[in-house]
Amino acid sequence: MGFDTLCIHGGHKPENNRAHLTPIYASSTYTFDSAEQAIAVFKNEEPGYIYGRFGNPTINEAEERIAMMEAYGLQNADGSQLQLKAILHASGMAAITTMLLSNLKAGDKIITHPSLYGGTQELADKILPGLDIEAVIVDFKDINTVAKAIQADKAIKMMYMETPANPTLKCVDLEVLSALAKEHGLIVCVDNTFATPYLQQPFRYDVDFVMHSTTKFLNGHGTAVGGIVIGRDLEKMNTIVTKTHRLLGGNSNAFEAFLLTNGLRSFSLRMERHCSNAQKVAELLSNHEAVALVNYLGLTSHPDHELCKKQMKHAGAMMSFELKGGFDAGVRFMNKLKMCTNAVSLGTCDTLLSHPASTTHVGVPREKRIEFGITDGLIRLSVGIENVEDIIADLAQALA
Structure with a gap:
């Protein structure tokens, strides 16, 4: 089948x-x-x-x-x-x-x-x-x-x-x-x-x-x-x-x-929408003045873009991006979200964001965390299946 x-x-x-x-x-x-x-x-x-x-x-x-x-x-x-x-x-x-x-x-x-x-x-x-x-x-x-x-x-x-x-x-x-x-x-x-x-x-x-x-x-x-x-x-x-x-x-x-x-039962259909939305969101973030770096495999700027094409069907729904203002900018950004959700999980129908330095990786020593690329201003983003225009609008206002 x-x-x-x-x-x-x-x-x-x-x-x-x-x-x-x-x-x-x-x-x-x-x-x-x-x-x-x-x-x-x-x-x-x-x-x-x-x-x-x-x-x-x-x-x-x-x-x-x-x-x-x-x-x-x-x-x-x-x-x-x-x-x-x-x-x-x-x-x-x-x-x-x-x-x-x-x-x-x-x-x-x-x-x-x-x-x-x-x-x-x-x-x-x-x-x-x-x-x-x-x-x-x-x-x-x-x-x-x-x-x-x-x-x-x-x-x-x-x-x-x-x-x-x-x-x-x-x-x-x-x-x-x-x-x-x-x-x-x-x-x-x-x-x-x-x-x-x-x-x-x-x-x-x-x-x-x-x-x-x-x-x-x-x-x-x-x-x-x-x-x-x-x-x-x-x-x-x-x-x-x-x-x-x-x-x-x-x-x-x-x-x-x-x-x-x-x-x-809806897994494959959800993944199609997750992936198409994520590509558009990544392109917005990569051109925003408040963002220093976007980690998304669908962007040619990602060092693993070609490897992704070799072993993955699509770049997927996950990305992370680094805010220029560091830890404080990450906290301010998370507090300004309106539609997108501040949560430490991922892969749900709604768009979820988290600040690893203060949540998922808080138990990892800072020097090791930085060494691994998990900076103070890094935001992790799981792109949902909402209308992509609404996701982009919420991220844009939170970055403003």
Whole structure:
């Protein structure tokens, strides 16, 4: 089926009571017809549901649909359709945590790049060291430096990428970096939240895991928090990753999974409007006297413009821009918004803006934040699907 059709019908199975949409299965536990059936289900010899923390039909539909989106049009080496396994979580951070702890042990290291999402950065700085897992931060633009770092340290077991990065919109080359990582036997992971499977499919480049905050574009309406990890090694996903997920307890729930599947039904249409609006907004900002810099991949001025064209369908709906007046200008600008919303999330139907220096990255030391390109006057902008003229008018009056 086509991608738009997949967004609506993917993963859906007929329901016994003939409900049009998969219902919210609000049950903490499930029954068995016999002791023998229970044994078979617990041993994975027979499909079935056991306990709410382990999943339910509402959750599974969301998982299957997103896995199908990430695998859309992709094939294995033998020409067969790529099959992926997805596990829905209570948040994007829960999904990332499951992925990390199911693949790493004490003494292992991750190689990654600057300018990660603030929560991921804090996880690497404040939680993983206590587990004797270290993050090695290297400029992924310099492939020789990355190669030398991997060769010099046999403890590096994983490469972690976020592209486009939050909130600077820097991109890294998935094809080149994944190939390098595979040469050295590393596990390759990509946070695909900003791009979404509509714009970018990391599994095309032989990566092992993809994560999303489903709270964002996939849900699209700001109604539910969630996260998902998708993997290509089905055996590993069904064993160690599933076991880690269940024991950590970061499971989703039926209500939020229901909201997610409903959001996915309009996903591709929303993304078309997000993207077309964003290009027009970026062009306005790039010509405004109060703006020092616009980070938008659709502008030829962005250093990663060509890389974006190589691995993404469109530049997307996310951008950031730097105000000339620094921190104080950022605060004044946020206070003057009328229609656009001051909120730290992204990917909803309405336009959202945030000031990372005082919100999402407040826990990151200033010198490190500046080093990563997250300046005092940087504004992050998630362009919504309103009439673009209204978005532009509100931004213009706030900048005046």
